[in-house]
Amino acid sequence: MTGTFEPTIVGFLCNWCSYAGADKAGAAGMPYPPNLRTIRVMCTGRIDAQFVLKAFAEGADGVLILGCHPGDCHYKEQNYRALGRHRLLLRVLEQHGIERQRCRFDFVSAAEAAEFAAVVGEMTADIRQLGPVNLRAVGADAQ
């Protein structure tokens, strides 16, 4: 079954770094899986944990958040804030039965087109392995 499963991944990309990196990857013709649904945000600091929860509630199989490297944030330090939220959110998601690999945070600059393609490729492969989100599987796993 995992052979035919194509995950839907919602990607929140920062305008100042990873969104430009994705653009660059596209312009350079670098291949990466078409599973990513990109949402451009002005900063990863804008991403409320509720956005991620909503994405999963509405059927996303994964959520990818890409921000600027530490020290490079256009708004001083909001990428640190986003990272803090992400680390806490992972634990909440796990308790809901959503595996850590399904919600990934990474640093990708505007220049790192190859890095962008690699992250999307890795994440898509990881989630193909996991299969669709099964929110019902929580109880069984807890034993």
Next chain:
Amino acid sequence: MATKPKLSVYWAASCGGCEIAVANLHERLLDVEAAFDFVFCPCLLDTKKQDVEAMADGSIAVTLFNGAIRTEENLEMARLLRRKSQVLIAFGACAAQGGIPGLSNVSTAADHLRTIYLQGPTLDNPEGTIPRRQTVVDEGVLALPGLLDQVSPLADVVEVDYTIPGCPPESHQIWAVVDAVIRGVALPPPGSVLGAGASTVCDECPRTRGDKRIDQLRRTWEIDPDPDRCLLEQGVVCVGLATRGGCGALCPQVQAPCIGCYGPPEGVTDQGGKMVSALGSMIDIEPLKGLPEAEIVARIDAIFDAIPDYAGCFYKFGLPGSSLKAAVAARVGVSAQDDQ
């Protein structure tokens, strides 16, 4: 004598605290009694289910329904009281969002039965007996209501007109609603939250708020907090900023953090998500600057390790109503677990 409108108060999966909150109206109960014919309340009155069944549909003016929907009996009573009531109010945190019983939704009913009756280290149950819907004994057949697979808020199983949140709802807030009904004040549009504020507990909290820079989280027994400073700033996980006001910030005023019983404020769909967003961005990042990326992650993780149970901390009263659990409920509906 003109007929008084009928009032009922019912408990489903609840602790009885909501009834105590009603009883805490004290002498105003006499005003309630003067205005209403109090027809049904298993905690306080002798009337039975058959008496309610005998009433005409829509003959009860107002029902305050507390407790979550955990069993087939809860579901049956919710449907019965919906049919008999003109205005059905989800009363208290459990009816509003699942409450404490809703925390059991991290697991399934089958798992609970297994854990409680078969796997407990202090059990002596060689025949593996678990509660069943029907048990045949010499005298006949004994029946118990079955467990539903998951706990639901009232609004997931019947149409609800209004919600009065709180664990329990504060008595002065109950009175404000009852008094408005007695005086014939027009109620807000159906679906509204009554007897609570629109903003957060922080807005009612007298503690001083400053910059939030947390370098360590502390559980309540690990700290004797400064009584004047924001608890969150002192590292105590207080969910007041993700919780609807209306209680008067009672807990923070006695050195206890808000645990979220009034549910999310206006504009927040997911109380836990809101709290994660807030707490996640309060880490003191000054010491993290310049560190390698992996080290930053490790330092942040070390701070959050102090929280032992995320659902119990961020969704203590509303797990069934959280975005993810509500999505599950919308897909599968209310189902009884099969193997009882």
